[in-house]
Amino acid sequence: MEKLADETLKGEVDAVVAFHDGNVRAAITTLLLDCRHLRLQLALTEGAMSRGMTRGWTPTFERR
Numbered sequence: 001m002e003k004l005a006d007e008t009l010k011g012e013v014d015a016v017v018a019f020h021d022g023n024v025r026a027a028i029t030t031l032l033l034d035c036r037h038l039r040l041q042l043a044l045t046e047g048a049m050s051r052g053m054t055r056g057w058t059p060t061f062e063r064r
Contacts, residue, residue, distance in 0.1 A: 020026040
């Protein structure tokens, strides 16, 4: 299972780096900015939604 995930991620990583014309630093910067944006969106959503709306589920900022 892990090998399949590695192969899938390898293709995605290659695509991200290719999108940035081989500039790995630019690719990482873009991904970090995307993470920052998504965390902000998650924080805003957490403040706006009720627990009943999601049947007790609450968003988390870290992977489990």
